[in-house]
Amino acid sequence: xxxxxxxxxxxxxxxxxxxxxxxxYKTSIxxxxxxxxxxxxxxxxxxxxxxxxxEKHSGRLRVTLDTSKKSSSLLITASRAADTASxxxxxxxxxxxxxxxxxxxxxxFVKA
Amino acid sequence: DTGVSQDxxxxxxxxxxxxxxxxxxxxxxxxxxxxRQTLGQGPEFLTYFQNExxxxxxxxxxxxxxxxxxxxxxxxxxxxxxxxxDSAMYLCASSLxxxxxFFGQGTRLTVV
Numbered sequence: 533x534x535x536x537x538x539x540x541x542x543x544x545x546x547x548x549x550x551x552x553x554x555x556x557y558k559t560s561i562x563x564x565x566x567x568x569x570x571x572x573x574x575x576x577x578x579x580x581x582x583x584x585x586x587e588k589h590s591g592r593l594r595v596t597l598d599t600s601k602k603s604s605s606l607l608i609t610a611s612r613a614a615d616t617a618s619x620x621x622x623x624x625x626x627x628x629x630x631x632x633x634x635x636x637x638x639x640x641f642v643k644a
Numbered sequence: 645d646t647g648v649s650q651d652x653x654x655x656x657x658x659x660x661x662x663x664x665x666x667x668x669x670x671x672x673x674x675x676x677x678x679x680r681q682t683l684g685q686g687p688e689f690l691t692y693f694q695n696e697x698x699x700x701x702x703x704x705x706x707x708x709x710x711x712x713x714x715x716x717x718x719x720x721x722x723x724x725x726x727x728x729x730d731s732a733m734y735l736c737a738s739s740l741x742x743x744x745x746f747f748g749q750g751t752r753l754t755v756v
Contacts, residue, residue, distance in 0.1 A: 536686075536728075545707070562743075563743055565743065565744065566686070567747075572733075572752075573737070573747075573749055573750070574648075574735060574747035574748050574749045574750055575687065575737075575747040576747070577744045577745065577746070579740070580743065580744055609661060618685050620687070624743055625689075626700070629666060629676060630694075630743050631689065631737065632677070632743060632745060633689055634679075634686035634687045634688075634689075635686050636684075636685055636686045637686050639687075
């Protein structure tokens with residue numbers, strides 16, 4: 533079963549605009565991760581945020597976590613055509629925090 | 645830099661045949677994961693290992709599926725008596741001390 537649900541399912545923006553994707557989950561977590569997947573390829577880890585953190589930055593990425601609402605958001609600023617990909621949130625599903633469950637993803641298309 | 649390697653990259657098989665996939669994780673990683681991904685969906689957890697011990701197997705995984713990691717290094721995933729519904733991308737990932745997982749490029753299985 534998939535713990536996280538991303539919203540929107542698909543997003544199309546112009547290059548240079550910001551893209552925001554949201555993730556909601558159902559049970560308590562130790563951490564939440566975001567991954568990117570280019571078409572037909574493996575997933576690439578973007579960022580991990582722990583349950584005691586509220587915000588984290590990495591380059592043009594900003595992730596927020598609201599454990600009271602069981603939700604997270606991924607913001608990509610100044611998007612580029614190369615950001616076109618599927619983005620997945622993933623949550624841990626066991627006490628050790630190592631079994632990871634993925635959502636269905638947001639498909640982002642950045643038009644040049 | 646040797647990342648996670650999966651072999652083969654593509655496999656076409658006839659319904660009813662057995663198939664075996666191999667995954668070579670990053671060498672020092674003690675955890676290894678198998679996921680299945682169908683078009684438009686996120687990766688679906690199948691099983692994971694810590695060293696050679698299989699810690700969990702998804703209830704979605706029928707008895708036709710078996711995974712091994714005999715010496716705590718590479719892993720194999722076997723599907724017996726394949727069905728058309730088994731057609732998917734099979735992803736392997738590995739990790740060490742963090743939930744951050746490194747994914748291979750996947751094996752795309754087509755059952756005809």
